Amino acid sequence: MGRRLAIAFGGVSTGFVLLLAMALSWPVPSTEGDFTLNYNPTEWPEVGPDGEYETRNGDRLPLRVYGESETETALILLHGISIYGFCFDEMATYLAEQSAIRVYVPDLRGHGYAAGPRGDIDYEEQLVDDVADLVAHVRAEMPQARVIMGGHSGGGGLAVRFAGNDQSEGIDGYFLVAPALGMDAPSTNVDFGGLFKVRLPRVIALRLFNAVGVDALDGLDVLYMTYPEKRQRERMVLTYSWRYAKGFAPPDYAAALESIDVPLRLVAGSEDEVFDAEQYPSIIEEHAPGGEVVIKPGYNHFADVLNKQETLEIYAAWLEGVE
Numbered sequence: 001m002g003r004r005l006a007i008a009f010g011g012v013s014t015g016f017v018l019l020l021a022m023a024l025s026w027p028v029p030s031t032e033g034d035f036t037l038n039y040n041p042t043e044w045p046e047v048g049p050d051g052e053y054e055t056r057n058g059d060r061l062p063l064r065v066y067g068e069s070e071t072e073t074a075l076i077l078l079h080g081i082s083i084y085g086f087c088f089d090e091m092a093t094y095l096a097e098q099s100a101i102r103v104y105v106p107d108l109r110g111h112g113y114a115a116g117p118r119g120d121i122d123y124e125e126q127l128v129d130d131v132a133d134l135v136a137h138v139r140a141e142m143p144q145a146r147v148i149m150g151g152h153s154g155g156g157g158l159a160v161r162f163a164g165n166d167q168s169e170g171i172d173g174y175f176l177v178a179p180a181l182g183m184d185a186p187s188t189n190v191d192f193g194g195l196f197k198v199r200l201p202r203v204i205a206l207r208l209f210n211a212v213g214v215d216a217l218d219g220l221d222v223l224y225m226t227y228p229e230k231r232q233r234e235r236m237v238l239t240y241s242w243r244y245a246k247g248f249a250p251p252d253y254a255a256a257l258e259s260i261d262v263p264l265r266l267v268a269g270s271e272d273e274v275f276d277a278e279q280y281p282s283i284i285e286e287h288a289p290g291g292e293v294v295i296k297p298g299y300n301h302f303a304d305v306l307n308k309q310e311t312l313e314i315y316a317a318w319l320e321g322v323e
Contacts, residue, residue, distance in 0.1 A: 023205035024220070029197040031226040037193060037273045039302040040231050041082075047089040049113050053106070053137040055130050057122075062113040063134075064089075064105040067096030073319060074138050074145045075175065076104045078131065080153030081196070081248065082225045082236050084112025087152070090307045091315070099316040102145070104138055106130075108155070110244065112235050119240040120219055124247045125165075127158055132167035139170075146322060150175035152306060153274065157181055157249040164256030173263040173322040174291075175315070177305050178272055182249040186279040193273035193301070196225045206242045218243035257287035264291035265318045267311065269299025292318075 049062035064085050075095065077088045085105040092103040107114045109121055109130055121127060131149075138147055149171050151159040156179025162168050181187055199222045209217060223240040232238070250256040266284055268277040277295050284291040294314060299305055 020205050020208065023201040024217070026199060026201035028221075029199060029224060031197050031224050032228075035194055035226040035228055035231070037195060037302070038300055041087075041227070041233050041236065042231055044086060045089065046233075047086040049085065049107060053134055055109075055133045059109075059116070061109060061130060061134075062107040064092070065102070066092040066105070067100065067102035069102060069142055071100045071102050071142075072145055073099075073101045073148065073322065074104065074142050075101050075148045075150055075319060076106075076131075076134060076138065078106070078149075078151035078155030078158050079108065079111070080151075080155045080180070081223075081240065082227065082238065083233075084108070084235060086112075087302075087306060091312060094312045095316055095319065098312075099320050101316075101319055102142065104134065106134055108158075111237055119221075119237045119244055121241075121244050121247055124215075124218075124243055127247045128162050128165050128167065131158065131162050132165075135167075135171070146172040148173040148175050148319060148322060150177070151179065152177040153301065154180045154248050157253075160253060160256045161248070161250040163260050164250055164252070168259075171262060173319075174260055174265070175319065176264070176266040178268040178275055178277070178301050179266065180249050180275070181253040181283070182251070185253050185283065187275045187277070187283060189274065189276055193275075194226055195274050196223050198223055203242065215243075218246070253283075254287045257284070257291075260288050260291070263322050264288050265294070266291060267294045267296065267305060267314065269296045269301065269304050271298055271304075272301045274301045 049064050051063045051065055052060040053063050054060050079085055079087055084107045088105045092105055095101045096103055110119050149159045156176040159174060160179060203222050206217060219241045221239045222242045223245050225238045266280055268280055270277055281293045284293050305311055
């Protein structure tokens with residue numbers, strides 16, 4: 001009897017291992033013909049960094065700085081996946097010139113002009129650590145200023161993740177534009193509007209490994225952007241590791257939002273192609289009841305909320321009023 005049980009158990013174990021191996025080696029999903037967003041990154045001007053800041057491991061990450069250091073407000077803007085800091089140039093220029101706000105726009109690790117591997121990080125919390133190091137850099141330059149943490153799309157999700165981390169103490173406000181709040185958030189569309197494809201069987205296998213404490217395979221690719229070749233910029237990231245995918249969004253968006261006890265403003269467009277913007281008001285009301293939400297009728301996920309004059313005026317008015 002014992003021998004039979006051992007054989008049966010061995011057979012089940014072997015089968016399970018084979019299933020995991022199949023899941024890990026599952027083919028890359030096709031991304032052809034799936035991009036439907038009203039957004040073409042190649043139409044936006046290239047704006048390279050004019051500075052850098054040092055992280056705790058000695059790396060130096062690219063940085064764009066707008067405005068004067070004598071102002072009373074510093075705003076950090078974190079970009080979303082695939083793209084990099086160029087996307088904030090119009091917004092940052094407007095805020096610096098019209099509202100006397102000093103704006104810091106980094107290229108996140110693995111993006112844009114940053115050196116090193118593309119779409120991967122060394123450990124899951126490295127992006128949060130990089131943001132904390134940027135905050136320290138800003139405070140050293142502007143010890144007198146209020147510091148507002150902001151971000152768009154995945155960068156907004158990273159800002160929320162940062163809020164739930166113990167390194168976020170001293171941030172004076174959060175400014176979120178169509179943020180990615182994580183897979184479990186009601187605002188997350190199942191297909192993300194066709195922006196990227198997920199290698200789901202591989203993700204399931206990696207989750208199982210992570211559940212038993214194995215993270216050695218977290219550098220495997222799981223996320224693939226769907227930008228057609230004619231819309232790709234030279235420095236865009238088109239593939240992400242499981243480690244990076246985990247490190248961008250908050251693991252628990254509700255807890256992270258509930259940790260915010262400073263002013264919060266979330267802005268999104270009603271026609272957002274990537275997220276369900278109608279869900280943002282109820283999310284904020286439940287988990288950050290002191291926060292404000294503005295949903296702009298007819299606005300999309302990219303150009304409308306980043307560059308339209310009306311939204312820039314809304315951003316400036318709120319940022320100037322943060323105490």
